[in-house]
Each structure stands twice: as structure tokens, then as C-alpha cells.
Amino acid sequence: GGFADIYQGKHKLGRVCVKVIRVIERECQAQLLMAFAREVILWAHMSHENVLPFYGVYAFTASTQKICLVSPLMDNGSLREYLKKNPATPRLPLVQDVVNGLLYLHQSKIVHGDLKAVNVVVSDDGRALITDFGLSYIAMTTLMDSTKANTAHTLNWTAPELICDETPTRPTKASDIWSFGCLCYEVFTGLFPYYQYKSSGQVVLALTRGQPPKRPPLEDLACDQLDDRIWELLVEACWRIEPQDRYECEALRDALIGNGVRQRRSKVGQWEGQKSAFWADMRSRSESRIDNGRVKSILNQVSPWCKSDRVPR
Template structure:
């Protein structure tokens, strides 16, 4: 059985496949995840295997490739180290197009390996407090310009939103963020975000907060994935939001963890209530790194600001617990959700559904835009891999 193969992640012939062979395998794995009735343990194995094979081969399933996408405007609306964000349209919905940066054709393969894990991970997620992933679109026929498609958030990120709406109830947003983080961490396998900050939290049309930008995300399951899908995750997260253990560059095999995500959550809380980035008074990132490793943490905002924005002693204590030097002593995302839900300011929120801020019909239209549905070739794929003796006991 295929499941038997996946129980042995070190089996070289499975994860060493490349090019068309790897492409066929990721198609099959995604088809099984989408349409097979799997036990939680099997689903975990298939998901982990798909992430690992995709990140090694730079291949992702055909069902994620979209057509009927149009780029709008003459200029990008944002840019970062990864590339540019453009506004676009997909059928009748306005979308965000995250165009990945590549300067030479030779870089495309490595770029795909870096972002294939993000693509695969994002595709498996579904939660009201996570921005959904629509698919991948190629900007040119040679497939050297790649972009990731998701809904367009007109309200922008939480930092921009709070500048325009300073009187909004901020505890709702904190609870939304904690819920999104809880969903990531509680999955099978659990997902470490790795780059949680205000710029990576978008606000829907229904004024709810959603996590996005899983460029540093990695699936964590000690039995199935032993290495991060992004090996340099510990050095590429935004420094001022990073936990002290990630700033120790002399330590070996330091990676983002659930606990470092919780530390970043505390820094996001500081952003939301202070209106400033952590250690905004310090210009040098190097001095911030030195200060954090020595125990410095963001100071509480002025009393007048705390009273206006609802940062009471209880909530400030929660944020401080996220910054404990001992990573094991920090609260879990689940605990953060329970504490935030219990706060009087969030009493009304308990009866308010975390409504989606995007067109739910769009995801149902995706099947009409697929370049090639994986199940259309599954039988052929199984026969091909039977010949390679990988699925000796597989029954199509």
C-alpha cells in the first residue's frame, strides 16, 4: 500500500523522485487528500509526504494552477523581499496576486523549491481567520513568472486598518489572530507560521483579522518531517518580532517553533495597542537583537493610550507571558484563545460569527478554472508507479 511507503519517510526512492515522476506523485497525493476518505493518521502522513516531496522537487499539483486570471493596473500595490503584490481579477472577484521575484531563468527551479512548501501548506488550510489560497497562476507561457492567488483585502493589513479606524475594538482582532494561530498549531501536522507580524495580518470586509503570508511556514511532526521546509527560516523572519532563542546564531539547528510564534503574537499585540513596531525607539536591528537576548522586552504603552484602547492589566500580563525567555513556559495558542474569550470586552464577540470576508462562491468556481484535474490522470499515475514497484499493494 501507498500508506506503507509513507510510513518510511527515509525511503530514498520515494522522496528522491524529480521532474515528471515527482509531478505525477504530487498529483496523486493531492487527489487522495481531496477525495479519499482518510483516517486522521493517514491524512497526516499523506500531507507530510506531499509537503516534503514538493519542497524537494519544486513540483506542486496541477489542480492548483488557475486560468482566467487578469492583472489590473500598471503598477504593483506593494513590494517586499519575495516580490510584488498586484491587484487582479478572477471571474468577478478582485484578487491579490503575489508575484514571486526571479531575475534569471536558472533561479526558477530553486524558487519553486522554496515556495512549493508554502503553496502545498496553504492549499490544505481552511479557517475563518486564515486568508484562503485560490491557486497558482503563470504570467507567461514559459512558466518563469509565478504568482500566488488569494482574495483581495480592501481594508489592508491590521496596521493600516487601525490607522484609519483608531476607535475600533482591538480585543476582537487579538482573538481572531489567536484563533488563526490555534488552528495552525493544532493541525495534524501542526503548522508553524514563522513570520507573524502586523503586516501579515489582513482585515476582511467584515472587519475580522486573518493570517496570511506563509512564506516561512513549516509543518512540524517529529515522526514525519524532520527538517523545516524552509531551512533558513530562523534567519529570515522579521527580526523585531523574533523570539530570543532564534537570535542566537551560534546555536545549531535553531528553528521557528510554536513557542516562537507565541512570542511573535505578543509583539503583534504590542503593535495593535501601541501603534508602533517593537522597539520603535531603537533604529538599529543589531541593538534590538542584543537587547532581546539580554532580556529586554517592549515597554507598556502610556497609561492614557492603554485606557483608550483597552490594554488593561490582564491583557498586558497575557502579552508579557508570551515573551518569557523560557520558551516552554510560554502559553499555547489554545490557552491564549481561552483567556481572550473570557475577557469582558469579548463577551459580545462570542455570539458574533467569524464571517468570511471573501466570495465563498469563488472557491466553487475553481474547479472550472483548473488546467488539469489530478483525478483525471490518477489511474494512469498508479499504473506508472506500479511499474516502479513503489505501490506493490496499491489497489486503484
């Protein structure tokens, strides 16, 4: 991943995905921990069939000083990987999954901040689940100065206002909608948005000019599931230059989801049970005892810091 090294882990309940957050400077460790604390707590309380469940934070040993995020392992990998392996897969149901998950986040007053196909995974039953919301942005802004952070976004999926503003601008719900449109472009065409440009400078120039991604000609398409109705929706709903002119997520969901939506049996309950069992097992193996007073003190310190410096609602 862009901000973490990813490993497979084994647990008696099954395999897990362990993301070890990269910390460039050791003195950044405490700052990064504080920045991640609130977002991780929020992720742990999310429960939706299109949001990847989160088991928690774990350190391999006390000496590693590593921030490790633990979640279920999805054998199908990211949405990008899944579509490469299964090119004939219908794309619309997967996009519907993503917009459902994004709506849940936005209704929970959470901004993703880095929405693209590589930050969506696919479950065994072919359901798309959003992951890594808020975390990529925190990693970038904590470990880099503001100038670098503002250009460190994945440009091809980034809303123009995040690139063009003179002062560093945080992701918003409206910038998530732009990125969702770019994710749809990626899913329906098999191409990255702005694929025709060879350098990041060309992408930045297109964004500063207010140019949305262009519809690719048939000969360029890696996948041809982008019909006129979907294309018009992307242009009208997602890629308006002024953020306030873009659709809100609920209206976008309503436009995308019609009579053909697939109904799936949710596995949220199963994952919640696995999460509880996972941490019960971790506690049984640990010799440490939780100091509840200390936990309360830390959370009181984290809360005001995060309220003033978190991704906006």
C-alpha cells in the same frame, strides 16, 4: 510584501490578490518551487474564518516562469493599514481573531514563522485573517545563505532563540507565541515592539539579553487600548525567555477570549465556492492537460524533501 510583489487582479468572480514571488537568481527557481510546493498545498487545504483562503498558484504565461499566489483581495488591507485608517476600532476582537487563526494553524501542525500585523488582513466585515504562514521563512532560507537568513527575520517580532542560537534555528510554535505577543503590542499601542531603538543592532542586543518589549509611557502611545490585564498576559504568556515556558496557543486563546467575544457569520463557505469556480474557469481557458502520473511523481519527490526541511511541527 517582504518576499513578493503584490498586484490586484480581475476575475469574473471578483478582484483577487496576486503575489508574485521574487526570485533573485534564475537557478534558484526550481529549488524555490520545491520549497513552496508543500506549504502551498497545505494552505490550499486550510478552511477557517480567521485564515485567508487560498485560491492556488498561477502563471500568467508559460514564458514568465513566475510563481504567483492567488487569494481573495481584502479592500481593508493589512491589519496595520486598517488600524491606521480606523484608529477608534476596538482592538481586542481583532486580536481574538488572530489567536483563533493561529490556534487553527498550530492544531494543523503548521508554524506561521512571520506573525505580525502586516501579515494579517481584515475582511469587509471587520474580521482579521492570517496570511503568508510559512512562506516568508521559505523565501528567505531558499534565496539566502544561512547567516543572512538568520538575521533576515523581522527583528522586532522575532523570538530571542531565533536570533541568539549559533546555528540557524527554524521558527516553532513557541516562537509564534512570542511573535503573537509582539503583534498584540503593535495592535494595542500603535507602536512597533522595541520602537525606542533606532538600529537593528540595538534590538539584537536587547534580545540576546533576554529583554522583552517594554511597556511604553502614555506620552508615546499612538493608541491607548493596552490595559494592565492584557499587559500582564503578554509578559506571562508570550514573552518568557525559555520557549517551553510560554503558553501554548489554546491556553492563550482561552485567556484572551471571554464573554465579550464577537460572534460573526463565517464566510468560509462563500470563499470555498469562489475558489472552486475560479479554478473551473482557469481549466476551461487552458489548453494544457494534466498528466496525473507526472503530478504523482513530482509530489513523491516533494514530500520527503519537505519533511526533512520544513518548518518544524
